[in-house]
Amino acid sequence: xxxxxxxxxxxxxxxxxxxxxxxxxxxxxxxxxxxxxxxxxxxxxxxxxxxxxxxxxxxxxxxxxxxxxxxxxxxxxxxxxxxxxxxxxxxxxxxxxxxxxxxxxxxxxxxxxxxxxxxxxxxxxxxxxxxxxxxxxxxxxxxxxxxxxxxxxxxxxxxxxxxxxxxxxxxxxxxxxxxxxxxxxxxxxxxxxxxxxxxxxxxxxxxxxxxxxxxxxxxxxxxxxxxxxxxxxxxxxxxxxxxxxxxxxxxxxxxxxxxxxxxxxxxxxxxxxxxxxxxxxxxxxxxxxxxxxxxxxxxxxxxxxxxxxxxxxxxxxxxxxxxxxxxxxxxxxxxxxxxxxxxxxxxxxxxxxxxxxxxxxxxxxxxxxxxxxxxxxxxxxxxxxxxxxxxxxxxxxxxxxxxxxxxxxxxxxxxxxxxxxxxxxxxxxxxxxxxxxxxxxxxxxxxxxxxxxxxxxxxxxxxxxxxxxxxxxxxxxxxxxxxxxxxxxxxxxxxxxxxxxxxxxxxxxxxxxxxxxxxxxxxxxxxxxxxxxxxxxxxxxxxxxxxxxxxxxxxxxxxxxxxxxxxxxxxxxxxxxxxxxxxxxxxxxxxxxxxxxxxxxxxxxxxxxxxxxxxxxxxxxxxxxxxxxxxxxxxxxxxxxxxxxxxxxxxxxxxxxxxxxxxxxxxxxxxxxxxxxxxxxxxxxxxxxxxxxxxxxxxxxxxxxxxxxxxxxxxxxxxxxxxxxxxxxxxxxxxxxxxxxxxxxxxxxxxxxxxxxxxxxxxxxxxxxxxxxxxxxxxxxxxxxxxxxxxxxxxxxxxxxxxxxxxxxxxxxxxxxxxxxxxxxxxxxxxxxxxxxxxxxxxxxxxxx
RNA sequence: GCCCGAGUGGUGGAACUGGUAGACGCACUGGAUUCAAAAUCCAGCGCCCGCAAGGGCAUGUCGGUUCGAUUCCGACCUCGGGCACCA
Numbered sequence: 001x002x003x004x005x006x007x008x009x010x011x012x013x014x015x016x017x018x019x020x021x022x023x024x025x026x027x028x029x030x031x032x033x034x035x036x037x038x039x040x041x042x043x044x045x046x047x048x049x050x051x052x053x054x055x056x057x058x059x060x061x062x063x064x065x066x067x068x069x070x071x072x073x074x075x076x077x078x079x080x081x082x083x084x085x086x087x088x089x090x091x092x093x094x095x096x097x098x099x100x101x102x103x104x105x106x107x108x109x110x111x112x113x114x115x116x117x118x119x120x121x122x123x124x125x126x127x128x129x130x131x132x133x134x135x136x137x138x139x140x141x142x143x144x145x146x147x148x149x150x151x152x153x154x155x156x157x158x159x160x161x162x163x164x165x166x167x168x169x170x171x172x173x174x175x176x177x178x179x180x181x182x183x184x185x186x187x188x189x190x191x192x193x194x195x196x197x198x199x200x201x202x203x204x205x206x207x208x209x210x211x212x213x214x215x216x217x218x219x220x221x222x223x224x225x226x227x228x229x230x231x232x233x234x235x236x237x238x239x240x241x242x243x244x245x246x247x248x249x250x251x252x253x254x255x256x257x258x259x260x261x262x263x264x265x266x267x268x269x270x271x272x273x274x275x276x277x278x279x280x281x282x283x284x285x286x287x288x289x290x291x292x293x294x295x296x297x298x299x300x301x302x303x304x305x306x307x308x309x310x311x312x313x314x315x316x317x318x319x320x321x322x323x324x325x326x327x328x329x330x331x332x333x334x335x336x337x338x339x340x341x342x343x344x345x346x347x348x349x350x351x352x353x354x355x356x357x358x359x360x361x362x363x364x365x366x367x368x369x370x371x372x373x374x375x376x377x378x379x380x381x382x383x384x385x386x387x388x389x390x391x392x393x394x395x396x397x398x399x400x401x402x403x404x405x406x407x408x409x410x411x412x413x414x415x416x417x418x419x420x421x422x423x424x425x426x427x428x429x430x431x432x433x434x435x436x437x438x439x440x441x442x443x444x445x446x447x448x449x450x451x452x453x454x455x456x457x458x459x460x461x462x463x464x465x466x467x468x469x470x471x472x473x474x475x476x477x478x479x480x481x482x483x484x485x486x487x488x489x490x491x492x493x494x495x496x497x498x499x500x501x502x503x504x505x506x507x508x509x510x511x512x513x514x515x516x517x518x519x520x521x522x523x524x525x526x527x528x529x530x531x532x533x534x535x536x537x538x539x540x541x542x543x544x545x546x547x548x549x550x551x552x553x554x555x556x557x558x559x560x561x562x563x564x565x566x567x568x569x570x571x572x573x574x575x576x577x578x579x580x581x582x583x584x585x586x587x588x589x590x591x592x593x594x595x596x597x598x599x600x601x602x603x604x605x606x607x608x609x610x611x612x613x614x615x616x617x618x619x620x621x622x623x624x625x626x627x628x629x630x631x632x633x634x635x636x637x638x639x640x641x642x643x644x645x646x647x648x649x650x651x652x653x654x655x656x657x658x659x660x661x662x663x664x665x666x667x668x669x670x671x672x673x674x675x676x677x678x679x680x681x682x683x684x685x686x687x688x689x690x691x692x693x694x695x696x697x698x699x700x701x702x703x704x705x706x707x708x709x710x711x712x713x714x715x716x717x718x719x720x721x722x723x724x725x726x727x728x729x730x731x732x733x734x735x736x737x738x739x740x741x742x743x744x745x746x747x748x749x750x751x752x753x754x755x756x757x758x759x760x761x762x763x764x765x766x767x768x769x770x771x772x773x774x775x776x777x778x779x780x781x782x783x784x785x786x787x788x789x790x791x792x793x794x795x796x797x798x799x800x801x802x803x804x805x806x807x808x809x810x811x812x813x814x815x816x817x818x819x820x821x822x823x824x825x826x827x828x829x830x831x832x833x834x835x836x837x838x839x840x841x842x843x844x845x846x847x848x849x
Numbered sequence: 850g851c852c853c854g855a856g857u858g859g860u861g862g863a864a865c866u867g868g869u870a871g872a873c874g875c876a877c878u879g880g881a882u883u884c885a886a887a888a889u890c891c892a893g894c895g896c897c898c899g900c901a902a903g904g905g906c907a908u909g910u911c912g913g914u915u916c917g918a919u920u921c922c923g924a925c926c927u928c929g930g931g932c933a934c935c936a
Contacts, residue, residue: 003888042936083935156934166934214853218931221852290932294850324850328933343850418933425934495936533930536853569855570930643861643874648854649929655875656861663874665888715862719873726873729890793869798917800869827903838916844868848916 004668006632010757014115022773023062023117025073027508027522034070035523036062037503039531039539040077043103043125044084047110049652050532050571050614052624053640056754057568057714058530059116060641063753064709065527066117067777073523075506076111076118078104078125081430081495083166089429090461096429097455100127110625114633115756117773122509126431126498131505133452134514135497136434138546140445141553143435147193150443153422154262156287157185162464164426170287184262184284189424190433190491194545198223198416201544210564212647215536222537224417229401230331231410233257233307235319241265241307244330244415248404249396250337252385253358255348257307257335258300258320262327269303269321276301276321283323290326298347299323307335310409311386322347328419342375349373358385359393421542423494428459428467430492438479438486447480453488466490499539500546503529503561515555529562532570533647540565566712569649571614584619614652622652631661634755638663641714641754663722664758667751670728670744671762677741680767684742690732691739696784697727698743703780705750714754721750741766749778794819795846796828804845812839819845 017023038058041051062074078100085096092099104125111118124131142148156165160178164187169176194201202223205216228246235241241257259266261283270277279301286292300320309315317335324343325334338348339357348355359380360369366383369376382388388396404410424433432453434446446453456474459467468474469490479486501514503526508519531539540562547561589600614621627636638660644650687695701724708717728743744766752759752772759772768775791805792815801824806815816837819825829849836848 039936044936079936164934167932168935170934218853222932224852288934291850294932296850346850422933427934494934496933499936532936533854534936535931537931538933539936572929645862648862650861653861653875659875662888669889716873719863722873791869795869795917798915803869836916838868840868844917846868846916 002669002672004665004758004761006634006664006757009761010113010115010633013757013760014112016760016771017117017773020771022771023072023074023119024121025071025075025119027519028071029522031071032069033073033523034062034065034528035073035503035526036065036528037075037506037526037530039529039535040079040499040502041107042079042082042084043100043107045103045106047107047624048571048614048621049624049640051111052114052636053571053646053650054530054532054568055111055114055116056637056640057566057646057712058528059114059118059637059756060709060714060753061528061530061712062117063756063773064777066773067749067752067775069776072117073506074116074118075122076116076120077123077502077506078107078127079495079499079502080104080125080127081492081498083427083429086427086429086461089459093462096459097127097457100125113628114637117756122506124502124505124509126495126502127429129452129454131502132431132498134505135431135493135501136446136451136453137448138501138514138549138553139493139497140434140448142192142549143445145549145552147196147549149191149193149420150188151191151420152186153189153191154184154288155187155189155426157183159183160464163466165287167287167289170289170292173285173287173292181285182287183281184288187424187426189422190435190489192421192423192545194421194542195416195418197545197548198225198418200548201418201541204544204560208560208563208565211562212565212567215533215540215565215567218536219541222418222541226415226417228413228415229404229410230413231310231404233310233317233335234313235308236306236316239265241319241333242331242410243333243335244413245335246415247337247340247397248400249382249385249388249391249393250340250358251309251311251335251400252388253337253339253356254309254317254335255338255353255355256318256320256344256351257333258322258325258347259303260325260327260332261321261323263321263325263332265333266321269305273303276303279321283321286323293326294324296323298343298350300347300351302351310404310407318353320347320351329417330415338375339371340375340377342377345371345373345375356384358383358388421494421496421545423497424491425494426466426469426490427492428455428461430495431498432468433489433491433493435489436477436480436486437489438482438484440484441479441481441486443489444479444481444486450480468492496539496542497546500542501550503543504547504550504556513555515550517555520550520556520558524556524558525561525563528564528566530566530568533567534570536567566646568646569644572620572649572651586619586621589619627657631657632664632757634758635660635664638718638755642718643715646712646714663725664755666725666729667747667755667758668762668765670725671748671765674740674744674766675733675737677737677744677766680741680745682738682741684736684738687736687739691735694727694731694735694739694743696787697724698746699780699784701727701750702746702778703782703785706777706780709753717750718754721747721754724750746778748772749775790842792842793844794822794825795844796825797849798846799828801825801828808842810841812841815839815841815845819847 036058038054062072066072080100085100088094088099089096156170158165158175158178158180160180165175170182173182175182202225205220226246228244229248230242230244232240232242261280270280286296300322303319305319306316307319336344338345338355340359357369357371360366360383361380379393382391382396388399401412434453436444438444456471475487475490477488504515504520507523508516543561550556624636639656701720704720705717724747748759748762763772788808789805790808791803793800794802802822804818806818816839832849834847834849838846
């Protein structure tokens, strides 16, 4: 029996595609284009199974569209700046640049071994000065357009390592290396003014109809447009404090005013109140992560001040500083209405403040209404609220607004949750911010001709602080404006900036401008973007913002970067960890005995954690290479597409790989052992009997696979291909050769996007001298897809009692008669006459007895 | 804490727009082939009652709408993603 040699075949066809430049894209406005892009990888060292899934999906679409006649752009690059390179530099003493490029070299070979239909001539890494030069230029353009500004912001400060920590480097309030309690500190930082586009970014979501609904909803909530009021409270010390509220209707239910620990007034008060200063320091110990702040136990500090109620100056409310009030949202100060806000209620219960319901559900007596420990946030009628009593919530909001505005105490405003994008990073392995600080001229952009501002070659990591800041040779430069001694900005850009425009650069990677307008006009927007759901908000929102900038500066005419978005599920795997929060272990380091896990070759027990997103930090990562080595790329590609719907998470299991391998062999055997076939292109003529059946199966498969790939339902396409293979296997040996050829060719072409090497080999075996990648996608004959008869179920009282096979065109009456004549129906009716018969043509008959 | 998802046999999942629940794959069981094995082929495979014919139960839980609900509505449970310096 002939065996398919995957390794040999894959190397061969990859060489053929490369030699023929099959996947090199050319800008050609005369042809319809399709730009397929997967989120580019961080060069961590080796590709992991999640990459395999992501790039396989994109590759299937790229090859499918190509077969359908589109001019396809399918490029690849590297998101090459980031923390892991710094960690490697620090831990292993390597140069981050060398480490990164070595990783890229390894991963490029691994991706090539997957047989991806990628235009490698467009490859770049974001750490290439050739790339970040243009990014620096764009930064300056954003700056000159007023979309970049400098302001103070909080960071996580590690007082021992003298460095800023990422949120993931803060563990339970402690620095991950030093173990020192982390402080929140203010630094002057650069911001992109993304909030200038809040409304636009929100509104345009409605038009992104090829984006998943959930991503649009997540972005909508992230932008968080809310209508409310800003208004002022007079404080007992003569100051006023402005609050923002979306529920001004509940003002008569107020029982306290609370300031953020970061509020300017708090800082003022803390200067004269050491206890308050200590409280603020305590609050800051949780770091900057919102999740940490919001899940921390509610804490408040009574300042001793009081605030006068805006509608009754004699009504005094206590003024607290509270850890759950965020400075970044609204005004950084709130009035607390415990009856109608859960956080306020938790706070009020803890500090024994009054809880007065002022909105009660329709028809409920306010006197008997008690919120208990659950705030009432539903609709209702105002009560205990003087002139608002009896109004509904909307009317009460309007009335409060009218009165406060008339009194000059406040105004209606639209508030957004979205904050400006902080892009300064005190890190050496990133794109340098092209700004110079001059004692005389202030902040001055680097001159165009002096770009790129390149990172120094001699980054030193073995002391505390930022290596760029310590590198005086690099840092000290003359002012671009006056020429006097000045210093560079020693911060680098958030790596999300790098990934906010790379898709536009791919349109033409040779241009000396950031983006070539003509190429961008042809290729943009990306027709199908594919990546992990974990990027649903930040990366995608930043890229949308950046695209608006690119348009403003004349680089493109599109508003939106990604016309179609698909978020694949993550590949998950169990985690292994030493006892009591010990070190994480990779699956390779662990062996299982009797349902328990141990360090390989020892009796040291290891805790098995839940299946989670594969991540470097938790080491629950498996390597695709051994699988590719053992079975070939086609097998692992097929596996990644089979079974699980692409948007859903999958748990990696090894059981399926062998099944995929067997199927690859089976397709190969079907082609090689097909027997006598007429030459390619032979006419089929009229088929009947088994021949017609096989033709129907073939055309049904073509129609279904085409439809499934269009909708990115890879797992269903795989199932339809199995069915076709089964139909070919089961078909009579005396089916006409031309019919068999048609079925086999369809099978090969349909598997082409998924198992491209195998398909080329089989195409060759079937006598074709050309390539599958140059062969048009098969077309289904509608006449062969639909049969004349249809089998429909017959139910009695909703329970299935039989089925009838009947002409599609059958009349209601004859369907009914056939259904009532069924044995099972007669038995179920037991002589009773049917009360009602529901006939849904081509679907079902339901008899109500 | 807040926002967003997902839950169907032993297992991954399928089911078009409210119309036969379990397509297709994996695992497993039995058989053929083989000196034996691998590979391959054939058959079976949700659970319960029944010799069978057949009947009952079943899509995370509880309720609702409907002739009919995996699908729509409400409440809850469990798991996962994001929360702005991981990428």
